[in-house]
Structures are given as C-alpha cells and as structure tokens.
Amino acid sequence: MHLRLKWVFGLAVLTLTALPFQAMADCRLGKIAELPVTMVNMQPLVFAKINGADVRFVADTGAFFSGITPGNAAELKLPTHAAPFGLFVEGVGGSASVTMATVKTLTLAGRDIPQIDFLVGGSEVGASNVGLLGENVLGHVDGDYDLANGIINLMKPMACADYSLAYWDKTRQASVIALEIPDRWRQFERLTPSPVATAYLNGVRIRVVFDTGAAASVLSLKAAAWAGIKPGGPGVTAAGYSTGIGSRAVETWIAPFDSFKIGDEDIKHTRLRIGRVGIEDVDMMLGADFFLSHHVYVANSQHKIYFTYNGGPVFDLSASRPVADPSTLTAARPPGEDEPKDAEGYSRRGQARLQRHDLIGALADLNHAVDLAPAEPRYLQERAVVHLQDTHPLLARQDLDKAVKLNPDFIPALLDRGEMRFQGHEEADALADFDAVDRLAAKEADVRLTLGHLYSQMNRFDRAIPQFDLWIKAHPVDSRQFIALNGRCWARGQLGEGLPQALSDCNAALRLNKGAGTLDSRGLVELRLGDYDKAIADYDAALALAPKMAWSLYGRGIAKIRKGRAVEGQADMAAAVALDETLPALAKARGVVAAP
Numbered sequence: 001m002h003l004r005l006k007w008v009f010g011l012a013v014l015t016l017t018a019l020p021f022q023a024m025a026d027c028r029l030g031k032i033a034e035l036p037v038t039m040v041n042m043q044p045l046v047f048a049k050i051n052g053a054d055v056r057f058v059a060d061t062g063a064f065f066s067g068i069t070p071g072n073a074a075e076l077k078l079p080t081h082a083a084p085f086g087l088f089v090e091g092v093g094g095s096a097s098v099t100m101a102t103v104k105t106l107t108l109a110g111r112d113i114p115q116i117d118f119l120v121g122g123s124e125v126g127a128s129n130v131g132l133l134g135e136n137v138l139g140h141v142d143g144d145y146d147l148a149n150g151i152i153n154l155m156k157p158m159a160c161a162d163y164s165l166a167y168w169d170k171t172r173q174a175s176v177i178a179l180e181i182p183d184r185w186r187q188f189e190r191l192t193p194s195p196v197a198t199a200y201l202n203g204v205r206i207r208v209v210f211d212t213g214a215a216a217s218v219l220s221l222k223a224a225a226w227a228g229i230k231p232g233g234p235g236v237t238a239a240g241y242s243t244g245i246g247s248r249a250v251e252t253w254i255a256p257f258d259s260f261k262i263g264d265e266d267i268k269h270t271r272l273r274i275g276r277v278g279i280e281d282v283d284m285m286l287g288a289d290f291f292l293s294h295h296v297y298v299a300n301s302q303h304k305i306y307f308t309y310n311g312g313p314v315f316d317l318s319a320s321r322p323v324a325d326p327s328t329l330t331a332a333r334p335p336g337e338d339e340p341k342d343a344e345g346y347s348r349r350g351q352a353r354l355q356r357h358d359l360i361g362a363l364a365d366l367n368h369a370v371d372l373a374p375a376e377p378r379y380l381q382e383r384a385v386v387h388l389q390d391t392h393p394l395l396a397r398q399d400l401d402k403a404v405k406l407n408p409d410f411i412p413a414l415l416d417r418g419e420m421r422f423q424g425h426e427e428a429d430a431l432a433d434f435d436a437v438d439r440l441a442a443k444e445a446d447v448r449l450t451l452g453h454l455y456s457q458m459n460r461f462d463r464a465i466p467q468f469d470l471w472i473k474a475h476p477v478d479s480r481q482f483i484a485l486n487g488r489c490w491a492r493g494q495l496g497e498g499l500p501q502a503l504s505d506c507n508a509a510l511r512l513n514k515g516a517g518t519l520d521s522r523g524l525v526e527l528r529l530g531d532y533d534k535a536i537a538d539y540d541a542a543l544a545l546a547p548k549m550a551w552s553l554y555g556r557g558i559a560k561i562r563k564g565r566a567v568e569g570q571a572d573m574a575a576a577v578a579l580d581e582t583l584p585a586l587a588k589a590r591g592v593v594a595a596p
Contacts, residue, residue: 027163030156032141033109035059036344037150039351042215042288042316044147046133049107050076055130059152060213061143061298062194062285063134067119071474072130073101075444080120108137121477128412128446132213135194143298145212147291148310148356149340150348157301165299166306175263179303180207195298196282197305199262202227206283208262210296210305214287216273217315218252223283224274229255231274239273251275262286263307267314289316292356312356340365343372347379350386359390377403381413393420411437411447415454422458431458438467444474452487459586461491482512486521493524494590503529516545520552523559527592532559550580554587561594569594 037044037059044059053076057066073080080099098121106113118131142165144153157165166174177197195210206223221231229236235256252275260267290296293314297306340346350365366383373379380403387396397420403413418433434454441447452467468488475481486509492502506522523538539556542549557572573594576583587593 027160028158029160029165029167030158032154032156035109035152035154036348037147037152037352038348039147039150039288039292039355042292042355043129044152044212044288044291045129046108046152048133049105050078050130051104052107056128057131057133058129058213059138060132060134060211061138061145062209062211062213063132064194065119065136066116066132066134067098067121068101068131069478070120070476071444071446071471071478073120074474075442076130078103078120139194139298139300142301145291145296145298147212147288148293148295148349148352150345150352155297157299161302164306165297165302165304166295166308167297168295169306169308173264174306174308175265177263177305179298179300179305195300195305197262199260199284201260201284202258207281208284208286209282210290210298211285211287212291214285215289217285217287217290218273218275219284220282221274221276224255224272227257229257229274236274265309270315272315288355290314292352312358340368343369343376343379346372347382351382354386354389359386362386363390375406377406377410377413380406381410381416384413384416388416388420396420408436409440411440414440415447415450418454422454427458431460434458438463443470446471446475448474449480449484449487452484452491456487456491456494459494461494464488464491465495482509482515482518485509485512486515486518489518489525490521493521493528496528496591499525499528516542516549516552519545520549520555523552523555524592527555527559532563535559536563548579550576550583553579554583555592558592558594 035046037046039045045056046059048055048057055072055076068076068078078101080101082099098119101118101120103116103118104114106116138152138154142155142157144151144155146153146168155165164172164174164176166172166176180196180198196207197210199206199208201219201223204226206219206226224230231253233255237254239252239254252273254271255274256269256271258269260270260272293310293312294307295310299306340349346365346369350362350369353359353365354362363383363386366379366386369376369379370383380399384396384399384403387393387399397417400413400417400420403410404417407413414433414437418430418437421427421430421433434451437447438451441451448467448471452464452471455461455464455467465488468484468491472481472484472488475484478484485505489502489505489509492498492505502525503522506518506525509518510522519538519542523535523542526532526535526538536556536559539552539559542552543556546552553572554576557569557574557576560566560569560572562569573584
C-alpha cells in the first residue's frame, strides 16, 4: 500500500526526564508530546483542530491508521479521493471500505502538522467525535497511557535498552510482557501494528490486543470455546450488542472463567465479555476498562509492554455499557496519582473517575474545575452528569441552566437540559431546547440520531423523521443504521404516513439486526397496511424475544380482533394495558384501534 505516512512528532523532543529509579544516569526519557485525554462513555478523547475547526478524536491503539468517519468528513468539507486498491479496514461488526482525505492542517498538542492523510470510512465513534487517532500517530514512538489521570504521553527513550521504562513504579513490581508482531504485518514495513501480546485464559495461551478504542474488553467466541464456554451454556448471560468499525452490531454475552492471567497479574474466578470479535490474529481486545485500571507503557523501542494495577475492577461488564465487576486481582497497588495543576486537569481526572463509577472522586474533581474556571460551561455540564448519576437532579439542573446561560449554543448542555425538562413534564421547554440543537447542529452531525429519538419520545414524529433522514444520508455504512432505520419506520408507522417507505426501512433494519424493537415496528406498519397475518407473525416473534413489550401485545390484539379472534385479541390488549395503562389513549390518538 502506497500511503503517504507522516510521523507527526518526529522533529523535536519537548522535555527530557531522568528515570527516577534507574541506577545509570545515561538513561533518559524524552517526552515528545503530552496529549490531555477526557474519558467520555469509556472512550479516551483527544482534542485537536482540523483546518482550524475544533474536533475530538478517540485515541485508538487498536487502529493501525488514523481515520475520520464519512459524516464528519462531509461536515468538515474534506474532499476525498480513492484509497489504494483493495484497502479496507476490519473490526467489531465486520469490515468497511474506505476512501482517503488529506487534511491541510492538523493541530495536535499545540503544533500544526501540514498535509496529513486520514482514512475515511466505517461507523461513527460516538457523538461529537470525528474519528480515530491511530497507530500512525500513537505507535511510532513509545506510548505512556495513564488514562486514570487523563494523560497520554508520547515518549522517546534514549540509552534505555536495558532498563525498565515503568518510571512511575517506585516498587519495581510492574509486569513486563513481550510485544508481538502478527505475521500478516511483517510485509508492511512502514505501518505500525496495534500492540499485541500473550495472556492465558484458564491456562490456555491466547493473543490479546491492547485497544484503547474498545470501550469494553471482549473475548472472541473461538477463544471462549477453547475453555468450554459457549452462548447458552451454564452461567452465560446475554449482554446486549457492541459496535465497531463495521456496519453490524455484534451480540455479546457475559461468561464465567476460572482465571485470566497477563504478566504477573492473575484474576481468579472472573467473568468476561465474549462476542464475535472478528479481528484476524487476536483472541481478545483489552479495552479502555483495562487501561483505566492500569498504567500502561507501550515500549515500542524495546518491543515490550509495562503495566501496573491501579486498583478497583479490571473489566466492566454491564449489558449496555461497562459497569463495575467484582473481579479483583491477587494484589493491589495504589495508583500514585499526582494532583492536577489546573481546571482542565481536574476535569479530565473527574471524567476518568466517573467512568470507574467513583462518583465521590469525580464530583470532588469537577468541583475544583468549576471553582478554578467558573465561566467554562463544559465543566458545569460534566458536573451535572455526575449529579444525575448521584441522584441529585436539582443540582444537575442548576448546573445545566448556568452552562446554557454562559453559552446558549452549547449543544451538550441543551440536550441534557432538554431531557431533564421532558422527564419533568416541561414539554414546551424541552421542545425549545431540542429545537435549538436542531438549528445549531450541522446537517451531517451525529447528534441528528439522538434528536430523532428524543422527538419520537415526545411523540413529535413529524420532527423525528427529518432527523433520521439527515442522519441516514450522512452515515450510510454506520453500525447504527439499523437503529436509525427502525426509528424512521416506527415514526412513520405511528403517523400512518409513508407506509411503503416505512416497511422498506424496517426490512432493511431487520437484515442488519433481528431485534424485538424492529419486529414490533414492522408489525405496526403491517397492521396499518391491513396485512394482519404478517403483523401477528411479527408481533409473535417480537414477544418471543421481549414478552413484556406492551405495543406488541396491543397491536397483536388489534390484529387478532380484525381477524375474527376477538377473545384472544381482547386478552392481548388487556395484558398490554396491565403493562402500560396510557397505551389505549396513545393508540387511539394515532388511529390504532380495534375497529377497522
């Protein structure tokens, strides 16, 4: 592949730091760049500029090359050109074809880098994030990952070949493991592969990739099978879906294992997320949850990885997003945090603590950030999120009101306040906040998907459909396509308008993901179209997956009544009302009634 690879930090060393525990004075660490990191939704975010526009990247050691998503490339008005023939990227959810874009000026760590190439393709990587900062930036020198303190340092050791590079470890107990280069990467001399090493699962050797871009660590189904673990087996529970670079969401499960060992750390009787990882040469992704619980130094200069344990849970395992798991290591060491020096430092550490569910620590840090920079609305919005998780909605609302007063165009605060207003039955005010976001956001912005769902929750389906339209057009290969298609299908089904297009949307969504929600949506459309047998079949399938889905019970009851099966239909409708007593009024307002 003839990509124009440009190492962006190769020209200067910013600082030199002596390793504090080395016996030989000739070993020095040069800090090439310090990248402040903000943890949001278990993603390490780095702020930058593209041609002068403020952007955020996900720092992703699992990506061999930096990339921008198609919607964001369009929003940034970046012209694209063909990628080398046959080039594609792979990850969770499958593979994706790519094009290329050349950014005139990328500003990172306070310096301008001219004419740098990015891949363009794949799924969005979170609201307001333009793409991934990959190994062509992070991997050409050593990477010092201290996500618990909100920092990634790019380092250049000098005369340190025989010394430990775990400079922060005063106890000299850091684990050290060898970096491996998968066979398929040996042909690409100028490309840097993601950091891969060996671990042991129930005593069996597996290959793991250190992947900051993965929110949660996940083990492949193949590797789980080596340990005798399969979906549906004893103790294995469903854990929702994960998304990645590909166009499909991937089903995952949580499963018990006797041990997981990496370096000197051995986690006994733990649980791990398993799924169809779909990445060649590796059996497991060690994600941001692992990085938050460890200080990790990727020593490309020595072909080694050093890491120490920070304490707390190693793997986050909730169904929707990682949550603390009771797994513990055989020995714990304190993280040895340095106190932040400014408001931004407190903000970053507070966000990292929030991801680890340390609400007390997160609130203390964000209080410091607000005190040091009271005119910065972002810190108020971040503190509001902590207040909400700590069940203090009044304090959260005060912070959001202040944030919007400071900056009436601050989209995150408008969205959060709008949701709070809606939940508090202040529908007119909530609508005003959402409409403000609609006016402020670029038409290609990822927030359009969120707006579509929020308008739908308010039963403003007429406003939801244009949001889904804009998002679907700008994100043609995103792994959340099935969510947007289902949202548009449901909105049209509720309005009873554009039913052939709604049916097409639901069919397309079901080809990507056969979920209960989409079956329920298609059932409503088929009911509207008078195809009662198909509606009943879809409602049956939806209820088999989600037995307490009230709309499916109500819709199936109506379809059965219209088919002359009145007793069965009335029983279904009664069961639906027992689950949601507001449903009859909602359905009647939409013309979804038993009488044809």
